[in-house]
Amino acid sequence: MSSYQPPLTLNTRILALIAEISEQIGQLSAVDEGRQTPQLRRGNRIRTIQASLAIENNTLSVEQVTAVLAGQRVLGLPREIQEVRNAFTAYESMPGWRSNSRVDLLRAHELLMHGLIDDCGRFRRDGVGIYRGEQLVHMAPPPSRVASLMDDLLAWLGTSDWHPLILSCVFHYEFEFIHPFADGNGRMGRLWQTLILSQWRPVLAYLPVEAVIREQQDAYYGALSAADRMAESTPFVEFMLQALSQALAEAACGEPVTDQVTDQVTDQVARLLEVIQGASSLKVSELMAEVGLAHKATFRANYLKPALTAGLIEMTNPDSPNSPAQRYRLTELGKRLLARSASV
Structure with missing residues (x-):
């Protein structure tokens, strides 16, 4: 010693x-x-x-x-x-x-x-x-x-x-x-x-x-x-x-839902979370149809990427981000955020 x-x-x-x-x-x-x-x-x-x-x-x-x-x-x-x-x-x-x-x-x-x-x-x-x-x-x-x-x-x-x-x-x-x-x-x-x-x-x-x-x-x-x-x-x-x-x-x-996280949620991201909430997971094409968008670049920039960055949704196959079978689902943080919003 x-x-x-x-x-x-x-x-x-x-x-x-x-x-x-x-x-x-x-x-x-x-x-x-x-x-x-x-x-x-x-x-x-x-x-x-x-x-x-x-x-x-x-x-x-x-x-x-x-x-x-x-x-x-x-x-x-x-x-x-x-x-x-x-x-x-x-x-x-x-x-x-x-x-x-x-x-x-x-x-x-x-x-x-x-x-x-x-x-x-x-x-x-x-x-x-x-x-x-x-x-x-x-x-x-x-x-x-x-x-x-x-x-x-x-x-x-x-x-x-x-x-x-x-x-x-x-x-x-x-x-x-x-x-x-x-x-x-x-x-x-x-x-x-x-x-x-x-x-x-x-x-x-x-x-x-x-x-x-x-x-x-x-x-x-x-x-x-x-x-x-x-x-x-x-x-x-x-x-x-x-x-x-x-x-x-x-x-x-799990990661707490803080005011900082809530502030990151735009109307577009909130809409995306609501859409995913009704299904276990969805493909990009399905998500776009649900939110009423046809332009993929706009959807990715305003809906998908901000939600992923904030940790509110996640890929079902993160090791192959460009897989044709890729789907997206709510994270625990995303679920708690929705639950918090519903109680307000």
């Missing part, structure tokens, strides 16, 4: 969250095999990437990220588009990495920051301070100590007998404290926590906890600052465990 031990005070809140999350994971794993379709996993991965990058001020929406990864042209800053492509490559490469390997950590950073900074895949060589606005909130250790600090942290990760939930959260905090790279530390910390959790329970590989963090971004930074002031990771561990529990709760009942 590594002689290095990150400071942490276990309290009743942390222990209660671990018990709650363990139960949630058990429930989710019991039904996951049938529910986690490739399309749903990809959708969760897209939500993860969009949220993690949005925390770092990337302005692309879920729809734009989806379009980028589908190879479509997107009106956006080249750097932001590159960030999306890099993040997807990095998350897809996770299964081949060891969480306690310095080589794999540096390779992950190289993928994540390719074409964005000169020092991708290398520890920083300059001092760095973390600011919120004009206020300095954290001065990271000097660059001369980064390599040894990271080696200690990775050795601890590989030998510690702490619960994986605690391990992942503590690593995330300690990583941000060291701030080992010139840029990309936030997204790397979140990526590596996902890696640690996925190696413990594979169902967590596609859990979009970053989306919860994005919604509670001020609290996320507040927990980091509180941990700095206390000189231990306890406040951050509590925050991250709560975020994990919330993400698991949402996964258990």
